[in-house]
Amino acid sequence: MRALLCLILIWCSTSAFAVTPAGIYPPATVAVRAEKLAAHSYYIPGMAGAASTRNQGFMSNAGFVITPAGVVVFDTLGSPSLAQEMVKRIRELTALPIKRVIVSHYHADHYYGIQVFKDLGAEIWAHEAGKGVVGSDAAKQRFEQRKEILGQWINDQTQRFPAPDVWLSGDTDFEVGGMQFRVRHVGPAHSDEDLVLFVEADGALYAGDLVFKGRIPFVGDADSKRWLNALEKLIALQPKLLVPGHGGASDTPMEDLTLTRDYLVFLRNEMGRAVDELIPFEEAYEKTDWSRYEKMPAFLEANRRNAYNIYIQMEKESLSE
Numbered sequence: 001m002r003a004l005l006c007l008i009l010i011w012c013s014t015s016a017f018a019v020t021p022a023g024i025y026p027p028a029t030v031a032v033r034a035e036k037l038a039a040h041s042y043y044i045p046g047m048a049g050a051a052s053t054r055n056q057g058f059m060s061n062a063g064f065v066i067t068p069a070g071v072v073v074f075d076t077l078g079s080p081s082l083a084q085e086m087v088k089r090i091r092e093l094t095a096l097p098i099k100r101v102i103v104s105h106y107h108a109d110h111y112y113g114i115q116v117f118k119d120l121g122a123e124i125w126a127h128e129a130g131k132g133v134v135g136s137d138a139a140k141q142r143f144e145q146r147k148e149i150l151g152q153w154i155n156d157q158t159q160r161f162p163a164p165d166v167w168l169s170g171d172t173d174f175e176v177g178g179m180q181f182r183v184r185h186v187g188p189a190h191s192d193e194d195l196v197l198f199v200e201a202d203g204a205l206y207a208g209d210l211v212f213k214g215r216i217p218f219v220g221d222a223d224s225k226r227w228l229n230a231l232e233k234l235i236a237l238q239p240k241l242l243v244p245g246h247g248g249a250s251d252t253p254m255e256d257l258t259l260t261r262d263y264l265v266f267l268r269n270e271m272g273r274a275v276d277e278l279i280p281f282e283e284a285y286e287k288t289d290w291s292r293y294e295k296m297p298a299f300l301e302a303n304r305r306n307a308y309n310i311y312i313q314m315e316k317e318s319l320s321e
Contacts, residue, residue: 008021016306025081025116026152030058032077032085034093035249038202041065042093042178042242044077044086046123048215048297051078051109057150058082060109063206063243064090065199067177070099073122074197074206074243076113079153098122099176102183103164104208105191106133108146110245115160127185128167135161168195168299184237186210186230190222190245196234203240205253210234213247213256215297219306224264224313231261246298263293264310271311275318281311 033041043063049057057078064070064086071090090098101117103126104110118124134140146154172183180200187194190209197206201316208217210230219227235257242253250256274284285307285318293299 022111022144024164025079025084025158027059027083028056028079028085028153030056030082032066032082032258034086034088034089035263037241037243037249038199038204041199041202041204041241042068043206043249044089045248046077046109046246048247050298050301051146051149051220053149053153056153057109057112058080058244060202060209061243061247061249062086062110063096063115063197064095064098065179065181065202065204066090066096066098067179069177070097072176073098073117073180074102075104075110075208076117078112079150080113080116080158081153082115084114086272087116094109100125100174101146102126102195102197102206102208103130103193104195104197104245105187105193106130106139107191107209110115110156110208111161112146115162118162123166124162124164125168125172125183126164127187127195128169129187129192131167133193134163137311140276180190181219182237184233187226188223188234189227189230190217190220194230198237198239203238204243205234205237205239205241206243207245209245211242211244211256211260212246213250213259215246216293216299216302216306217246217260218298218302219264219267219309221309224268224310225317228261228264266292267310268314271307272314275311275314281308284311 034044036042043061046060047058049059051059052058062075062077077086098120101122167191170185174181178297182198184196186196194206239253242250270288
C-alpha cells in the first residue's frame with residue numbers, strides 16, 4: 001500500500017509539472033513591474049546595463065495591451081522566470097486570455113520568455129527573416145553564452161524555443177476586441193526581422209531595439225544605413241508614446257527617435273572619415289571625442305564594438321561605390 005501511495009504521489013508531482021511547467025522555473029528576485037502608458041497600453045521596464053547575474057537578464061523592455069477581448073503582448077523578456085513575472089503582472093490587471101505575442105526580433109533578451117506565453121495558449125507572431133535564426137548555430141552559441149552569463153536563470157532543463165505559429169512576410173494590420181493594431185516590418189536594421197507594433201487607440205508605439213532611450217544602443221552587425229531609414233518610418237507613424245527596447249517609455253518620442261538616429265549618424269561620420277583617410281580603427285577610436293556618449297549606460301559594453309562594426313561597414317560601402 002505504501003508503495004502504491006508513493007507511485008501516486010510521484011505521478012501527481014510529474015503531472016503537475018507537465019500541466020504547469022512554470023513551476024520548474026527559478027523565481028525571479030528582481031522587481032518586475034507594469035507601468036500604464038495609456039488607456040489600454042502598458043509596459044514592463046527593464047533594468048539598465050548588460051545582462052548579468054545581478055539583473056538576472058532583465059535588461060530589456062516588453063509591453064502588453066489589454067483589449068475588451070484579450071491581451072496582445074510585445075516581446076517576452078529574457079528568461080522564462082522573467083516572463084512568468086510578466087504574466088503575473090498581466091493577471092493582476094485582467095483575467096482575459098493572452099491572445100497574441102509579437103516577437104520584435106530574435107535577440108536573447110527579447111524572446112527567451114516565449115515558451116511561457118506559448119504554454120498559456122497565446123498565438124506567436126514573428127517575421128519570416130527569423131527562420132534563419134531559430135535553431136541556427138549562432139543561436140545555439142548565444143544560448144551557451146547566456147547560460148554562462150546568467151547561471152540558474154538560463155539552463156538546458158527549463159529553456160525551450162517554440163517556433164512561431166505565424167511567420168509574417170511584411171506589414172500586417174489586425175484587430176482584437178475592436179482595437180486596431182499595425183505591425184510594421186522595418187528591418188533589416190537592428191536585425192533582419194525587426195518588427196514594431198503601433199496601437200492606434202493609444203497612439204503607442206512599441207519600437208523594439210530600433211530605439212534605445214538613455215543608453216548606448218547595441219549595433220552588432222546591423223546595417224546602420226538601413227537602420228536610419230527604419231527610424232524615418234517610425235517618425236512617419238507620429239506616435240504619442242514610445243516604448244523603446246531599452247530605457248524608459250517616452251511621451252516625447254521625437255527626442256528619443258532622434259537620439260538613436262544621431263548616435264548612428266555620429267558613428268557613421270566618424271568611422272567613415274577614418275576609412276576615407278586610411279586611419280586604422282584603433283587609432284580612429286582613440287582620437288574620436290566620445291564625451292557626448294561616454295557617461296551613458298552600456299557605453300563600456302557596447303560602444304567600441306559598435307564603432308568597429310560600423311568601421312567595417314564603412315569600408316565595405318567605400319569599396320562598393
